[in-house]
Amino acid sequence: MEHDMDGLVHDVFGIHSTEEPICGESERIPEVSENSKFYEFVKENEQMLYPNCMKYIKLSFMVHLYHLKCLHGWSDKSFSMLLDLLRYALPEENVLPKSYYETKKIVSGLCFGYEKIHACPNDCILYWDKYAKYEGCPKCSTSRWKITNEDVQGNGMETSERRKKIPAKILRWFPLKPRLQRLYMSSKVAESRRWHHESRLNDGSLRHLADSLSWKNFDARYPTFSLDPRNVRFRVASDGFNPFKTMSITHSTWPVILIPYNLPPWMCMKQPYFMLSLLILGPKGPGNNIDIYLQPLVQELQELWDDGIETFDAYKKETFQLRAAMMWTINDFPTYANLFGWSTKGQYACPCCGIETTSQWLRHGKKICYMGHRRWLSPKHKWRLNSRDIDGTRELRSPPKRLDGIDILRQIDECRKERSSKWSTTLEKEEHFLHIALLAI
Structure with a gap:
């Protein structure tokens, strides 16, 4: 149960309590304003759980207790009841919060939140970017908001406007950039992300993805990206599952998870290093329209590839321009059809043989x-x-001949001749198939 809560708080906010300077004279130190949450956490970190308590401080105890709740799936009500019991069991001067709500307010400052993006219930568009202020779907004319019984009965427009509108469907987006910056604020994690370049035994055996042909070919094709071993290489995993643990309810929730492969083999497939990027709620799976929900992730990955993001490396004690690339995907065969737009059923189901499939x-x-x-x-x-x-x-x-970029574009030209009711303009149709082509290449 040993903990370094002081180090955790400093890593979260990029502030180190060592007396020696973090950066050189010409390098920028991450700034934290006087009224930031950092000082609130420092104060919480110095507060004892109860007078003369030598084992726990308030923040560390709440983090451990909240961790147990997440691991074992305690309900919010049971967690609040446990807090009531502990407050009576501990000395009266204890500083435990009174409910789960207060605990969440304390712990939430150590982690990142997410953004809610409204979506068309028919999976046509996201109310994001150019559609952010739309009240209805421009493709299927479906309302952005849920229609309640009171709206149907018609109690007046004035009552409907006063009542809070509920979106028909929500995409939860967990921005990637601040999470990558957070990882490099920990000196231990930042050092581990260089293992594949500095500590890997390079004897021709396949011990890490850095030994694979795809990694080496990528380095040869993009030498400026491979010059800095801290640049992140991702694998994207996605699949649908029923979150209610019962097959009697038809419900499909789709998470989109990013797995960074710069870490050593014993770390990269561990749950703490998985990055949840998108959470697509049901009750039905997105199917072939999953690319509608991938727009925020694709845009963020494009920005990380083109420009990168300024990041502070706590191990090297310097700032650098962090870039990222998506190199692989993990999915079963039906999900492959949704992600890449290649039908895995019918006469030409094999993605390797293509139109030369023998069926x-x-x-x-x-x-x-x-x-x-x-x-x-x-x-x-x-x-x-x-x-x-x-x-x-x-x-x-x-x-069969392996398709190159020209062959894929030729097939896309043939697909453009077909019309789909989901797409109102030829330009959007072309952008859709171009996205599939880039993933396939």
């Missing part, structure tokens, strides 16, 4: 099966000419 309709099974796997074998493999034990044919074809 066959099973008349009695009423399904499509996919054959032609032998074409991926080496040209002299014995199974290529084995017609008796397989399907009665010999396989003489070469593997």
